[in-house]
Amino acid sequence: MTTTEPGTATAPVPGTPDGPPLLDVRDLTMTFPGRRSATGRRGAAVKAVDGVSFSLSAGETLGLVGESGCGKSTTGRMLVRLLEPTSGSIAFEGRDISRLSQGQLRPLRKHLQMVFQDPHSSLNPRQTVARIISEPLLVQGWSADDARRRAAELMDLVGLIPEHIDRYPHEFSGGQAQRIGIARSLATNPRLVVADEPVSALDVSVQAQIVNLMERLRRELGLAYVFIAHDLSVVKRVSDRVAVMYLGRIVEIGDKHTLYADPQHPYTRALLSAVPLPDPAAERRRERITLLGDPPSPAAPPPGCTFHPRCAKAQEVCRTERPLLRIASPGETREVACHFPGD
Amino acid sequence: MAEPKPLLEVRDLQVTFSTPRGTVRAVDGIGFTVEAGRTLGIVGESGSGKSVTSLAVMGLHRGAETTGSIALEGRELIGLPEKELSRLRGRRMAMIFQDPLSSLHPYYTVGEQIAEHHRVHFRSGRAAARKRAVEMLAEVGIPEPARRAGEYPHQFSGGMRQRAMIAMALACEPDLLIADEPTTALDVTVQAQILDLIARLQQERGLGVVMITHDLGVVARVAHEVLVMYGGRAAEQATADELFADPAHPYTRGLLDSLPRLDDADDAPLRAIPGAPPSLTARTPGCAFAPRCARAAAGTPDERERCATEQPAFRPYGDGSRMTACHFAGAVQEAAR
Ligand SMILES: Nc1ncnc2c1ncn2[C@@H]1O[C@H](COP(=O)(O)OP(=O)(O)OP(=O)(O)O)[C@@H](O)[C@H]1O
Ligand SMILES: Nc1ncnc2c1ncn2[C@@H]1O[C@H](COP(=O)(O)OP(=O)(O)OP(=O)(O)O)[C@@H](O)[C@H]1O
Ligand code: SF4
Ligand SMILES: [Mg+2]
Ligand SMILES: [Mg+2]
Numbered sequence: 001m002t003t004t005e006p007g008t009a010t011a012p013v014p015g016t017p018d019g020p021p022l023l024d025v026r027d028l029t030m031t032f033p034g035r036r037s038a039t040g041r042r043g044a045a046v047k048a049v050d051g052v053s054f055s056l057s058a059g060e061t062l063g064l065v066g067e068s069g070c071g072k073s074t075t076g077r078m079l080v081r082l083l084e085p086t087s088g089s090i091a092f093e094g095r096d097i098s099r100l101s102q103g104q105l106r107p108l109r110k111h112l113q114m115v116f117q118d119p120h121s122s123l124n125p126r127q128t129v130a131r132i133i134s135e136p137l138l139v140q141g142w143s144a145d146d147a148r149r150r151a152a153e154l155m156d157l158v159g160l161i162p163e164h165i166d167r168y169p170h171e172f173s174g175g176q177a178q179r180i181g182i183a184r185s186l187a188t189n190p191r192l193v194v195a196d197e198p199v200s201a202l203d204v205s206v207q208a209q210i211v212n213l214m215e216r217l218r219r220e221l222g223l224a225y226v227f228i229a230h231d232l233s234v235v236k237r238v239s240d241r242v243a244v245m246y247l248g249r250i251v252e253i254g255d256k257h258t259l260y261a262d263p264q265h266p267y268t269r270a271l272l273s274a275v276p277l278p279d280p281a282a283e284r285r286r287e288r289i290t291l292l293g294d295p296p297s298p299a300a301p302p303p304g305c306t307f308h309p310r311c312a313k314a315q316e317v318c319r320t321e322r323p324l325l326r327i328a329s330p331g332e333t334r335e336v337a338c339h340f341p342g343d
Numbered sequence: 344m345a346e347p348k349p350l351l352e353v354r355d356l357q358v359t360f361s362t363p364r365g366t367v368r369a370v371d372g373i374g375f376t377v378e379a380g381r382t383l384g385i386v387g388e389s390g391s392g393k394s395v396t397s398l399a400v401m402g403l404h405r406g407a408e409t410t411g412s413i414a415l416e417g418r419e420l421i422g423l424p425e426k427e428l429s430r431l432r433g434r435r436m437a438m439i440f441q442d443p444l445s446s447l448h449p450y451y452t453v454g455e456q457i458a459e460h461h462r463v464h465f466r467s468g469r470a471a472a473r474k475r476a477v478e479m480l481a482e483v484g485i486p487e488p489a490r491r492a493g494e495y496p497h498q499f500s501g502g503m504r505q506r507a508m509i510a511m512a513l514a515c516e517p518d519l520l521i522a523d524e525p526t527t528a529l530d531v532t533v534q535a536q537i538l539d540l541i542a543r544l545q546q547e548r549g550l551g552v553v554m555i556t557h558d559l560g561v562v563a564r565v566a567h568e569v570l571v572m573y574g575g576r577a578a579e580q581a582t583a584d585e586l587f588a589d590p591a592h593p594y595t596r597g598l599l600d601s602l603p604r605l606d607d608a609d610d611a612p613l614r615a616i617p618g619a620p621p622s623l624t625a626r627t628p629g630c631a632f633a634p635r636c637a638r639a640a641a642g643t644p645d646e647r648e649r650c651a652t653e654q655p656a657f658r659p660y661g662d663g664s665r666m667t668a669c670h671f672a673g674a675v676q677e678a679a680r
Contacts, residue, residue, distance in 0.1 A: 032498070044490075067530050068502025069486075117501040117528065120442045159619060171362070174441045174524065175389025175557075197501070200527040201441070203389045203557045208601040208613035215612070230502075230530050231558070237603040237613070274531040276560025278602055280583045283564045291532055297486040 020094040021055040022224050023079070023192060028052040028088035028098075030074050034299075044299040048074040050248035051088070053325075058191065059218055061225040063239030063256065065232060065271065067295060070245045072228045073117055076194040079226060080112040081105055092192070110140055110188035117196040117228075119177035123169040129155070130165045133184045140188060154183035159209050175202040182210065186217065194226045199234060211238055232275045236260055244268045247306040248298055250325060254334025264328045264341035266311050267291075305339065313340050348417035350551040351377040351400070351436075351519055356411040358392070358399050365624040369395040369407070371575040372657075375568075377519065379549040384566030384583065386556065386598070388620050391572040393555045394441055397521045400553075401438050402428040415519065434464045437517035439525040441555075443504040447496040453507045454480070454492025457514050464515045479510035484536050501528040509537060513544065521553045526561065538565055559602060563587055571595050574621040574631035577657050579667045591660050591667040593638040630655050630669070638671055646671065 030049040049071040056062050064072050077083040079090060081097055090098040097108065113136070116122035123132055133154055134147035142150070152162040158179040169177055178201040185193050195214075199207040211234065217223045229235050235242060236256055243253040244265065252265040263269045270289040277283055291310045296302055302309050308318040317339050325335040328342075358370040370392040377383045385393050399409050402420055413420040415436060420428065432438075440446040448456060457476035461467055467475070473492070480488035483506040496504055505528045512520060520541070526534040542565070544550040554565055562569055562583060569586045571579040571594065579592040590596045597616040618635035621627070629651040633639050639650040649670055657668040 065530070068506075068528065068533050069500040073501060118442055118445070121445045161619065161622075171360075173390040173394060197528060201389070201524065201557070203387065203391075204559060204598055205601040205616040206389050207557070208603070208615035211603070212612045212615060230528070230534070232531065233603045270532055271530065274535050276531065276534070276558060276564050278559040278563050278587065278599070278604075280563045280587055283560075288535060290535075294481075295484060295486045295533075297490075299487070299490070 020091065022058045022060075022093060023056040024089075024091040025055065025079070026053050026089045026091075028075065028078060028090065029086050030071070030078060030083065031086045046298045047248055047301065048298055049078070049085075050301075052245075052248075052250055053088075054243060054250065054253060056192075056224050056226065058224050059222040060241070061218065061227055061239045063235035063242040064226055064228045064245065065230065065235055065242065066245030066251075067247070067267075068230075069295070069298070071248045071298070072245055073196050075245075076114060076196050076226060076228055079192070080114045080194050081108075082114065106139075110136065111191040113185040113188065113190040113193050115178075115181050115185045115193065115195040115198045119174055119181055119201055120169060122181055123177060125169050128166050128168060129160075129172075129180055132169070132180060133187055136184065136188050150187060151183070154187055155180075157186070157213060158183045159206060175206060178202060179206075179210070189221060190223065192224050192226070194228070196228045197230070198227070200229060200231060207234065214238065232260075232272065244271065247296060247301055249306065249337065251307065251338065252334070252336045253325070254328070254332065254336075258332060258334045262342075264334070264336040265307075265338045266313055266340075267307050269343075305337075307338075315340065348414070349376045350379045350416060351553075352412070352414045352417075353396075353400065354412040354414075356396065356399060356413065357409070358395050358404060359408045360406065361408070367623045368626065369575055369623060370399065371626075372411075373570075373572070373575075373577055374411075375570050375577075375580070377551045377553055379518065379551050380545050381567045382545070382552040382554055382565050384554045384556065384562040384569040385572060386559065386562055386569060387572030387578070388574070388594075389557075390620055390623075392575040393572055394523055396572075397438060397523050397553065397555060400521060401432055401436065403432075403438075433460060433515045433517070435517055436519040436521065437512035437515060438521040439505075439508050439512045439523060441523040443496075443501070443508045443528070446508060447504060449496055452493050452495055453499065457492075457507070457511045460511055461514050475514055476510070479514045480507070482513070482540060483507075483510045484533055485510075502530065502533060505529060506533070506537070513540075516548065517550070518548075519551045519553075521555075523555045524557065525554070526556070526558070534561070541565070559587075559599070571598070575623060576631060577666070577668060578632070579660075579665075579669075581665045581667075582663075585663075585665060591665065591672045592632075592669050593636045594632050597635075597637065628652050628654065632669075638669070642671065 032046045032048055034044050052075055078085045085098050089096050130148050130151050133151035137147040152165055155162045160179050199210050227238050239256050242256045242259050243250045246267050252268045263272055270291050273289040293310050304320045305318045305323050308314040323337045323339050325337045328334050328336045354374045356370055356373045360367040373396055387393055398404050400413055454476045458472035461472040461475050477488045477492050485491050526537055566583045569583050573594050578594045600614045616635055621631045633650040639647050655668045655670045657666055660667040660672050
């Protein structure tokens, strides 16, 4: 890489096989309190994330997919501590950061970055691109000149024209704005980037550039990603492992090849069967698994397996007993939470 | 009797922004037609003018200069007073914006916003408008719509906001829907549900749709016709089948080649188109794609010269209604073999 990296001399890469994983998340839960209505009564609390656990090594990418509203962004925001979890722990390089105060988090901020889902609304409209990208550097004590130079390099890196550095967000298209967000997240050479739909606003050619860039940074700097996306072909491409969420819980997690080749959870199977194919004839021929009924509400989750009202295979036990994540079949590391996995 | 007018006909659309750094030609001579009940897909480079085109059709471009013609069932929209435009917006033509959060108001509940929209256009009573809002939220697959209608946009997930936008756009039963990346935040099962809903409205009511998306799988699924844009201009227009089977323009081919596919090996880097998009302030005389074009690079010096200096016209290609803007469109096919 040709970028300037003051202050980041080659530190030992944590999370390599012997050390603790870069990130170890246990039983993460987020409950949003119900809104107080005009009459002063509280609405139902929403359990947006309900007992999520996984670990991640340096240089590894975990893909996070699942139903809209299932808690992916909320999980991501907790990992970089933009939200304080209701319960559970987040060990980053062996240290639990789940309860740290904003002040205690400040020195860690440069290692934990996030790319936000709504590109334009995550950028301050009154700041120039130079300012937006340098912000995390200025916070870390960089001089304005150095930060500006680094911002221009980063723009180049993500395929933006560095001469546009003094423009404002509204002068950029959706995909260009998304790349500003990506450049900002990379400014401090973080160790973990939570990328929330980072490429869904990009055309496939720019998407290919960004994916290649992310893969290069991961090889060269040992960056780890939690990659949230709905495009399952992109997720397959960038991830080592994939976690499938449904209603606040992980229902299947494992090595991507195993998971895509032979999905075990009925929800994963439905999801993979619905991927749109870039081929009109194949699109007309294909069969999708349609889910029964409506998506459930996290404020009133169904008992037992939360997927049972929509599952074609549901039996009595599914309505009463919550299936836990467990190894799907001997010799595999892939885990699934279903009483009747497979077909 | 006069020939029935197409639902939407755009001709030679030009949209320019004056900035302190010069004139930005964001859209430079785009034309297309959308018939009732049909879907036109628009794809193209990020920054190629897709959103600017759709905002121009909606008459939402403050500060830009718009010329050419935009006709809704034969009625010219360019130059129409804002009061009449705002009557058409929502009622006759509706848009799903690319960035849902910035188009929903943070201080009103989602239900209030959809209901208000309905009240303005239908002069419906509060209760009726509220009922319609809840119905629409249910249609787009929001769980517990009655409760969710009472929540604020920040309490919605990204995909729920996007569906709220879709509900708002469809609540007033428009004839023309412009959908700018409407399903980027949706998982594929909800996406399929939304696309089915739009298809149903097309069948039932002859809704005409402009579907702007980077997801070529979505284009393959819903579009009858596809317009490919590059640098504010049209690169290619064809039926979806033709386009995917046999892209005529080198840019279209590059796009299809960049796609990650589920059956790909994943150690080789993805094939991005090399280079950067053209500057919209300083236009070159030749083909906007020339500096990045594989066909031009593989051509003879004379051919390269032509690409660099002469702008290719957007002209018919092959038989049927295909159009493309490339000097060597035919040869693209041969080169690919
Ligand atoms: N208000 C503005 N002032 C100056 N330039 C602008 C303005 N709005 C848009 N542009 C420029 O016009 C071009 C076209 O933008 P547009 O938003 O239409 O792109 P797009 O094709 O929708 O891209 P994307 O796929 O990334 O959403 C971009 O290069 C953008 O920078
Ligand atoms: N600030 C908040 N207050 C109340 N509820 C919230 C808040 N933020 C999120 N939620 C709720 O938590 C749940 C999970 O939201 P989240 O944004 O994490 O979903 P997501 O998986 O990222 O979905 P999408 O794919 O649509 O972006 C949703 O039901 C959402 O409405
Ligand atoms: S005109 Fe020339 S440069 Fe442009 S697309 Fe065709 S071959 Fe490529
Ligand atoms: Mg989200
Ligand atoms: Mg756009």
